[in-house]
Amino acid sequence: MATKCTVWDVLTAAAKYDGSPTAHADVVKTLIAKGHSVKMTDAWCTEAVMAILYNAGGISLVGGFTQTSGTLKSRAEKLGIWKKGSGDILPGDIVIYGTKEGKPNHTELALGSNVNLCGNYAQISKDTCQRRKRSGRTIIGRVRPKYAAMSTMDNLQRTIAAVDCMLNVYGSSDTRKKQLSVFGSKNIASIQAEVDRVWGKEDLIARDMAVYVIAGRAGKDPYRKTRLGKYADKAQARVELIYAMRGKTVTQAAKDVINDNYGKGAVRELLLSFCRYDAKKVQAEVNRLLQPAGHTNTDTKFRIHMEHFCRKDESAYGACTALLQYAPDGSVAKCVLIDTAMDKTANVVIEDLKAQGVKQIDALFISHAHGDHYGGLTKVANAFPVKWLYLPDPTELDKYQKSYGDSLRRQARKVKNFRWYKQGDAAVIGEIKFRCLYAPKAKDLREHDPHHYVNNMSPFNYFECGSFVWHTAGDAQNPANNLFVSYAKKEGISIKCHGLEFHWHTDGNATNDELMQATRPRICGSNYHHPGWHSGRKGPKKMAEAVGATCYATADDGHIDIDIAGRKVTVTTTKSGKHDTYTI
Secondary structure, eight states, X not given: OBOSSOHHHHHHHHHTOXXXXXXXXXXXXXXXXXXXXXXXXXXXXHHHHHHHXXXXXXXXXXXSOOSSHHHHHHHHHHHTOEEESSSSOOTTOEEEEEOTTOXXXXXXXXXXXXXXXEOOGGGXXXXXXXXXXXXXXXXXXXXXXXXXXXXXXXHHHHHHHHHHHHTTTTOSHHHHHHHHGGGOHHHHHHHHHHHHHHXXXXXXXXXXXXXXXXXXXXXXXXXXXXXHXXXXXXXXXXXXXXXXXXXXXXXHHHHHHHTTSSOSHHHHHHHHHHTTOOHHHHHHHHHHHTSOOOSOOOSOEEEEEEOOGGGGOTTOOOXXXXXXXXXXXXXXEEEEEEXXXXXXXXXXXXXXXXXXXXXXXXXXXXXXXOHHHHTTHHHHHHHSOBSOEEEEOOHHHHHHHHHHHHHHHHHHTTSSSEEEEOTTOEEXXXXXXXXXXXXXXXXXXXXXXXXXXXXXXXXXXXXXXXXXXXXEOTTOXXXXXXXXXXXXXXXXXXXXXXXXXXXXXXXXXXXXXXXXXXXXXXXXXXXXXXXXXXXXXXXXXXXXXXXXXXEEEHHHHOSEEEEEETTEEEXXXXXXXXXEEEEO
């Protein structure tokens, strides 16, 4: 006799059931209310399994005969859905245990590879429902209801099934393929693709585990911790973050969407709904926020601060730029830090940030996998709370220099909350907007010099401080610059900016005429550590000046402060004493 539900419906209903004594009482009450004859027995877990099937959409096995394992077995035999023995057990099967003589005495629901949901709290420590192994126990047979065929999984179902795979619910290799076959062959590939997307990226794992919890798939404590294992703490932290996002304004919800706190597709819709937002209204606000700022007037003031961190040691070098948003009272409301320079400069960087009034780093962006750009991360993260760390996705880097990709992964472990960013990603931190316009691909860079290859893997990023657009691309050089300009032309993207942080510390290949003509900055800043525009650095300076840009260098000018108030921009330096004003 056919059922009204799929295997997916059953497993989802099972995951929401925590198996506690209270839950069992609710099971009995529910079935009685539906007109079924139910009584407490030593095999009450049979009733729990029947309730799961009933709540999943109704099944012919529920109906006045669910008191014992024996009556369930008898009913299944009459329906032709009973199979003797312990082989070929798949998710959604009802497993019946018995004595050596074959008398039924226990019932459980198969969740996955050698794992069952046990509803008999009298046999389990801490009075909770647990996942149990079938090995070493006497299985007399199993019931396989005739579930309805499942159509294509939506994004949420795919995410949950992928999480089940990551939790090893379905085993591995051939066992996993067999277990997943209950969802239909066309869904297996999509589940594996979701596993491949998430696996190894702790920020994605944490969020997807949080979806798993919020969707009711993980049960309740302590079963939840047992089920999530080593991911329990990360998932709980993200669940708390999602709870904290409830009840805010639509604008803040849109910023959270841009910052990828809600994920993509159906996952995003689920979490937005959970947090009580209208998804369409939030998306409209997202579209508005992501529009380029243009020439707008605003009361909010910003500062772009390029640090002269090598002033105490000319052998110290690297890059570190702070973007500050000020509150009406003049205090620092938001701080975005781009790179941390090298380890030996970290104390100077920390000292300088404190002098700027920074108490927390809201977002820290690392440009690429070189120590003169991330070397100070540990000390900076110890000196300030870092809300989020953004690192360039190492996937492409791994194709040529995996050791450098691994170095980024080591940095990721130094901050609690981190994200990998890639081409097309965006974030809104207060009123500072971030966009990753372009990230070079390994196949397009045919260099054999590992050092320069890693430089050219620097993504091309834009930061908007009010109406002022700041462009930075780590140590990108001419091969990558050309790819960026070509990509922008092909896609019809404007890459004009007001300020440009010279790539690669203004080395000779740091820019070219094509990049300067396409970006046409008014201000260019260099963080090279030796004074004087000499050697190859004369070329980039000359190219910038040819498009009307004024060039500043920390080694010559000291700290470079670019203050933005509406359309008025003021550049002040500490060493050379320059004080220039611009209107954008």
